Amino acid sequence: MIVILVGPPGSGKGTQAKVLCGKFGVPQISTGDMLRAAKAAGTLDPRYRAIMDAGGLVPDEAMIELIDKRIDDADCKNGFLLDGFPRTVPQAEALERLLAGRGLAIDAVLQLDVARSLLEERLIHRRTDKRSGQIYHLVYNPPPPDAELEHRADDRPEAVGKRLDAYEAMTAALLPYYEAKGLLRRVDGVGKPEEVTARVLGALGRAQSEES
Known part of the structure; x- marks a missing residue:
């Protein structure tokens, strides 16, 4: 199973990714x-490290190289779930070429749909306990009274707006690209995590039945 999971910040993508990987063993x-790990380990090409240090975007070929090496690992023998890549059509095309060279193909692209107003509410009210790293939500999952709360800079209102704008601009062409290929499955991302999981699994089941 090779799946791409797509969703804006605050959509619950991380939660669903963990569930899917656990269920399917990928x-x-x-x-x-991977980029941060390679940088920390000193194995990242110095050219790319300099770009990261300057706050720039690492070129597509660097990302493809990382994926190419990663899917050689034994834990990818039954497939894998891609999170955060591709984000543009050129990246999607490069990924397809890489997979085709290995006789592989994408099974489905899952997009978690959540209204922007709800994404903003989810992100802006999110807090982290400095001591434990536990994430809370002031409305839906209030922290205990003794929590030492931190409001991350990228969860502040001005930053949230920019993050969502960037995501929308980046995926504007990507989603229609996958839709035209019949790979895109849009999933309602609103509700309890287990409800969203049931929808995700239903969308994957439909994708697999269509393939067969």
């Missing part, structure tokens, strides 16, 4: 995590 591949 790893979650996050290019962002």
Whole structure:
């Protein structure tokens, strides 16, 4: 199973990724995590490290190289879930070429749909306990009285708006691209996590039945 999970900040993508990977026994591949790990380990090409240090975007070929190496690992033998990549049509095309060269193909692209107003509410009211790292929500999952709360800079109102704008601009062409290929499955991301999981699994089941 090769699945791409797409969703804006605050959509619950991380939660659903963990559930899917556990259920199907496949790893979650996050290019962002891989880049940070390679940088920390000193294995990232110095050119790309300099770009990251300057706050720039690492070129597509670097991301494809990381994915190419990662899917050689034994835990990818039954497939994998891609989180955070691709984000543009050129990246999607490069990924398809990489997979085709290995005789592989994407099974489904799952998009978690959540209204922007709800995304803003989810993110802006999110807080982290400095001591435990536990994430709380002031409305839906209030912290205990003794929690030492931190409001992350990227969860503040001005930053949230920019993050959502960037996501919408980045995926504007990507989602129609996958829709035209018959791979896109839109899933209602509103509700309890287990309700969203049931919808995600239903969408995956439909995708697999269509393939067969």
